[in-house]
Amino acid sequence: MKKVLVTGGLGFIGSEAVICLIENGYEPVIIDNLFNAKVAVLDRIETITHFRPKFYEVDATDEEATEKVFAENEIDAVIHFAGYKAVGESVEKPLEYYENNLESLIVIAKCMKRHNVKNIIFSSSATVYGVPSRVPLYESDPVAEATNPYGETKVMIERILKDLQKADPTLNVGILRYFNPIGGHPSGLLGEDPNGIPNNLLPYVSQVAIGKLKCLKIFGDDYPTVDGTGVRDYIHVVDLAEGHVATLKKLEENPGYVVYNLGTGKGTSVLELVHAYEKANGVKIPYVIAPRRAGDVAENYADCEKAAKELHWRAKFTIEDACRDAYNFQKNNPEGIK
Ligand code: WQD
Numbered sequence: 636m637k638k639v640l641v642t643g644g645l646g647f648i649g650s651e652a653v654i655c656l657i658e659n660g661y662e663p664v665i666i667d668n669l670f671n672a673k674v675a676v677l678d679r680i681e682t683i684t685h686f687r688p689k690f691y692e693v694d695a696t697d698e699e700a701t702e703k704v705f706a707e708n709e710i711d712a713v714i715h716f717a718g719y720k721a722v723g724e725s726v727e728k729p730l731e732y733y734e735n736n737l738e739s740l741i742v743i744a745k746c747m748k749r750h751n752v753k754n755i756i757f758s759s760s761a762t763v764y765g766v767p768s769r770v771p772l773y774e775s776d777p778v779a780e781a782t783n784p785y786g787e788t789k790v791m792i793e794r795i796l797k798d799l800q801k802a803d804p805t806l807n808v809g810i811l812r813y814f815n816p817i818g819g820h821p822s823g824l825l826g827e828d829p830n831g832i833p834n835n836l837l838p839y840v841s842q843v844a845i846g847k848l849k850c851l852k853i854f855g856d857d858y859p860t861v862d863g864t865g866v867r868d869y870i871h872v873v874d875l876a877e878g879h880v881a882t883l884k885k886l887e888e889n890p891g892y893v894v895y896n897l898g899t900g901k902g903t904s905v906l907e908l909v910h911a912y913e914k915a916n917g918v919k920i921p922y923v924i925a926p927r928r929a930g931d932v933a934e935n936y937a938d939c940e941k942a943a944k945e946l947h948w949r950a951k952f953t954i955e956d957a958c959r960d961a962y963n964f965q966k967n968n969p970e971g972i973k
Contacts (some may be wrong), residue, residue, distance in 0.1 A: 637662050638711050640708070645667040645890050646671060649714075654684055654825075655879065658684050664708050680825075683820065683822055694739075695742055696735060705746045714879055719735050720785060723930075731873040740796075744799055749777060761896070766782060772938060774780060782930050807886040809885065813875060818837075818957030825964065836905060837958075840920055841965035842965065845969055855925070865934070869899070869908065874899075878946065893945070908921060960967065
């Protein structure tokens with residue numbers, strides 16, 4: 636297996652996966668519509684790896700353009716990251732989310748069928764578990780009614796891929812359920828670079844750390860958790876990227892349809908993360924306690940023993956490592972990647 640098509644390959648997670656693929660002897664081919672990514676990321680991938688992957692500015696819902704990429708490249712596997720991913724936005728714009736996320740998967744699956752591509756890894760999310768009845772979460776836990784259209788598209792795409800694999804047993808499908816990706820490349824060249832005011836905790840903290848934002852609002856300190864603030868499973872984005880390479884290797888064993896949680900197996904509260912960030916970087920993060928955010932759950936973290944056993948993969952980086960890499964990226968790119 637050599638040529639891997641990475642859709643959304645210039646994004647926060649996609650670009651880290653491209654770097655890991657190159658470092659492991661694969662040849663990534665990137666498609667990205669630049670809706671939530673910058674083409675300058677390609678230069679940074681080249682700076683880090685001394686290899687410039689082929690890049691097509693293509694929207695994965697555009698079947699003609701996507702077909703051309705498959706026709707021009709002997710693709711052995713697809714890693715499908717491309718998709719809208721803002722939870723709150725998906726509640727306001729459900730139609731855009733269903734159209735974009737489902738259509739891009741269907742276009743990719745049709746191109747794979749036409750070109751006899753038998754391996755796909757799908758970027759899924761812990762949101763498919765809905766509101767957890769208990770933690771940690773296991774892959775065998777039921778996929779629930781997700782709490783938002785974004786999560787619903789992940790549930791639906793998992794089901795579509797499961798049915799495609801049932802109909803064609805020669806297909807190999809790797810479903811990877813991410814918990815909370817954080818951090819950035821140790822070089823400081825790549826990291827989480829959201830447009831506008833960050834929704835997610837870590838990029839918000841990083842912008843407070845460099846003085847771009849004034850003060851962190853902690854959404855609720857009255858949850859039934861260790862210190863009342865929300866608990867999540869924060870995984871370093873480089874660990875997450877390595878999990879994709881480990882899954883590619885697994886698909887070479889023709890396992891059929893496989894599902895893995897990619898997390899650390901450890902829960903960290905908002906306050907614990909803020910303190911780890913301050914300690915790792917010698918900064919002060921001013922915060923106020925604000926009301927709970929709609930849709931938030933108290934605790935959400937993974938059991939990752941299945942990935943450890945079957946993929947021989949485990950997260951290696953600590954929360955402090957991720958806080959250091961996130962801060963390093965933000966300091967080097969105060970206005971984001973231009
Ligand atoms: C983490 C914790 C907040 C911001 C979401 C998506 C998930 C995935 C990751 C796409 C919570 C608290 C946050 C802030 C805060 N995205 N918080 N102040 O909601 O766990 O997961 O992003 O795949 O699918 O659901 O991540 O970083 O938004 O929140 O107090 O300014 O930080 O309440 O407890 P979340 P998050």
